[in-house]
Each structure stands twice: as structure tokens, then as C-alpha cells.
Amino acid sequence: MESQVLAALQHAPGPVTAAWVQERLGGDLAYTTVMTILSRLHAKQAVSRERSGRAYVWTPAADEAGLAALRMRRVLDGEPDRDAVLTRFVSALSPHDEQLLRSLLDRATDDAPGRDATTNDAPAQDAATDHATSRDAAPDDASSRDAPSNHRRSSTPM
Numbered sequence: 001m002e003s004q005v006l007a008a009l010q011h012a013p014g015p016v017t018a019a020w021v022q023e024r025l026g027g028d029l030a031y032t033t034v035m036t037i038l039s040r041l042h043a044k045q046a047v048s049r050e051r052s053g054r055a056y057v058w059t060p061a062a063d064e065a066g067l068a069a070l071r072m073r074r075v076l077d078g079e080p081d082r083d084a085v086l087t088r089f090v091s092a093l094s095p096h097d098e099q100l101l102r103s104l105l106d107r108a109t110d111d112a113p114g115r116d117a118t119t120n121d122a123p124a125q126d127a128a129t130d131h132a133t134s135r136d137a138a139p140d141d142a143s144s145r146d147a148p149s150n151h152r153r154s155s156t157p158m
Contacts (some may be wrong), residue, residue: 001029002046003064005037009047015057044070 008024009016024033036060041047046067049056062070079085093101 001033001037002041002067003067004044005034005041006060006062006064006067009058009060010063012059015052015059017052017055017057021058041067044074046070 004025006019008021011024012020018031018034018038021038022029022031038047038049038056042058043048044067046060046062047058048061049058076082076085090098092103123125
């Protein structure tokens with residue numbers, strides 16, 4: 001239902017009321033159900049709201065991809081060992097997804113403050129950081145990604 005509400009908000013001409021969303025969804029849902037969905041999306045930072053008289057008007061803050069990213073971040077935030085989770089996530093990526101992630105990270109690094117865009121120089125790292133980075137880096141070859149793992153996968157839904 002959340003994705004349908006988000007889709008309706010994406011097609012809205014601007015900020016809209018819950019009643020507008022309810023109407024666009026065919027009116028099969030109760031108004032209170034639409035309000036509950038909007039409130040949950042607001043708690044997830046997927047929509048924003050502002051007062052308009054006695055009611056709220058709603059706008060999308062995230063599309064479906066943004067909502068999926070929020071869910072992924074929430075799962076990651078709930079894990080005690082973020083490094084292990086990210087390492088396992090990256091090691092299970094397909095070669096295409098790995099390349100896409102590398103490109104996105106490179107682009108984010110290029111746009112990072114403190115980086116000289118004209119020379120493409122990154123801020124200096126100390127030797128300890130360089131050593132830890134090279135020691136903890138995920139292998140580049142695809143064969144290590146395809147190797148069986150003895151680790152259980154999380155059953156947490158995204």
C-alpha cells in the first residue's frame with residue numbers, strides 16, 4: 001500500500017490532502033487507513049507534511065527507490081557490527097552492481113568537501129588508515145564472491 005500512496009503523491013499537482021490520496025486510490029480504503037499509511041511514510045521520512053488549516057497536506061520526499069534505500073539504511077542502523085554487514089553485502093553483489101557501486105562511490109568522493117576537484121587529490125590519510133583500508137578491502141575478483149559462505153543470511157525483510 002505504501003508504494004501505491006507514494007505513486008499517487010508522485011503524480012499529485014503539488015501538496016495534497018489525505019482525502020485527495022484516498023480518492024486517487026479508488027476510494028476502496030478508509031480515510032483512517034490512508035492517514036495511517038501517510039503517517040508511517042512520514043515517520044520513515046518518505047513523505048513530508050505541513051499544516052493547511054486543520055489538515056495536513058502531503059508531498060513525497062522519496063520515490064520507491066528512496067523508500068527502499070531508507071529501509072536498507074534502517075536495517076543497517078539496527079545491526080551492531082556495521083562493518084561486517086557492509087562487507088557481506090558488498091561481497092554478495094553481482095559484478096554489474098559492484099561496478100555501479102564503485103562508480104557511485106567514486107562520484108561521491110569526487111564531490112566530497114576537502115577534495116581538490118582540479119587535481120583529483122584526496123585529503124591525506126595516515127599510515128594506520130591506509131593499512132586498515134588495504135587489509136579490510138573486499139577482494140576484487142568475482143570468484144571470491146561466488147565462494148560458498150558459512151554465514152547465515154539475515155531474515156530481516158527489506
